[in-house]
Amino acid sequence: MWEVPPKRVNIVGSPYFSTTRALEPNDLSAPAGGFTSTRFILVEPSHPGNVGAAARALKTMGFARLVLVAPRVPDVKNEPEAIAMASGADDVLASAHVVDTLADALVGVRWSVALTARMREFGPPQMPPRALAERAHEFVRHGDIALVFGNERTGLSNADVERCSALAHVPANPAYSSLNLAQAVQVLAYELRLAFQAPASTLAVVGTAGQSASSDEIEGMYAHLEEALVALDFLDPANPKKLMSRVRRLFARSGLEREEVNILRGIAKHILLQTKKD
Numbered sequence: 239m240w241e242v243p244p245k246r247v248n249i250v251g252s253p254y255f256s257t258t259r260a261l262e263p264n265d266l267s268a269p270a271g272g273f274t275s276t277r278f279i280l281v282e283p284s285h286p287g288n289v290g291a292a293a294r295a296l297k298t299m300g301f302a303r304l305v306l307v308a309p310r311v312p313d314v315k316n317e318p319e320a321i322a323m324a325s326g327a328d329d330v331l332a333s334a335h336v337v338d339t340l341a342d343a344l345v346g347v348r349w350s351v352a353l354t355a356r357m358r359e360f361g362p363p364q365m366p367p368r369a370l371a372e373r374a375h376e377f378v379r380h381g382d383i384a385l386v387f388g389n390e391r392t393g394l395s396n397a398d399v400e401r402c403s404a405l406a407h408v409p410a411n412p413a414y415s416s417l418n419l420a421q422a423v424q425v426l427a428y429e430l431r432l433a434f435q436a437p438a439s440t441l442a443v444v445g446t447a448g449q450s451a452s453s454d455e456i457e458g459m460y461a462h463l464e465e466a467l468v469a470l471d472f473l474d475p476a477n478p479k480k481l482m483s484r485v486r487r488l489f490a491r492s493g494l495e496r497e498e499v500n501i502l503r504g505i506a507k508h509i510l511l512q513t514k515k516d
Contacts, residue, residue: 272375272434273300277384278423279343281307281398284390286314290323290331291420292387297327299427304334305343305384323420340386340398344453349377350384352394352402353422355415364405367426371433373404378434380450385426390419400486401457451499459499459506460486466506469513 278296283289283306293304306314314320315331324331337343344350351370365373377383386402388394399405408417408425417425451459464482467473473481 272378272430274303275378275382276301276374276430277303277305277343277347277382278427279305279307279340279384279386280309280419280423281340281386281394282310282389283314283419284310285419286311286317286320287323288390288419289314289334290317290320290325290327291418292423293320293324293331293334294327295420295424295427297330299424299431301427301430302330302333304330306334306336307340307343308338309336340401341454341457343386344384344401346382347384347453348381348450349374349404350386350402350453351404351406352386352388352399353406353408353426354388354394354399355407355417356393364407367406367408367429368433370404370406370426371429374430375433375436377450381452384453385423385430387419387422396483400483401453403453403490449496451494451496455496455499456489456494459494459503462503462506466509466513469510 278292278301280289280292283292289306289309296302296304311317315334315336320331321328335343351374374383385406386394386398388398406426408415408422410417460482463485464473467481468475
């Protein structure tokens, strides 16, 4: 089971720390394997009961890595409603990490999926939960993956969606497709459990090319590339339109490897050097 790191960082209500900070890569490290390499991230959850119920949903499926991004109730893990709804999954609730931003929660993640109830004009490729789970089985061999769930009322922002590698939608009843946050967590945890327990022969074989780039490495590349495009006058920062959103979508479809990210950053670096000479 995933245990709280000895540093005891990011624990809301901890007697040792009163504030949160960005996670270091080792803060969320875990042994290899789908169940211990999967983070379930709740962005700005509003209701303590949903946080507790999500912890219970994870434990029933064999998962334990819960991350809370800026929960509306700061000490949510100690709320009576959260503890009651955890109903035996108190350990998962108590060991949840609390961070300030989604970027903090995704540090070290190799592949992330945004769960959304509505279609987006821009953003990463979309897939159903079962295909998501089978794809996830490929990435957990290389490092951590993450499933990202939005706020109960507004869901994920477009910026949060664009930060993820893929997009998923639960194909519920069109006449009433609203899933409770904890129910959505349960559905995805179940699909992942099936995929992680399936015989290797029934799943797609993982490519042996390079190591996939982490979320923070890719975000650094986007920032570097945007700077280069501005220097070339190709991107007007005062009127960016949807250029960077389209660029993100393009690269999200390809599944960037670390070496490819380094190549793109090298190109951006030389563009910036040339524009300074000119």
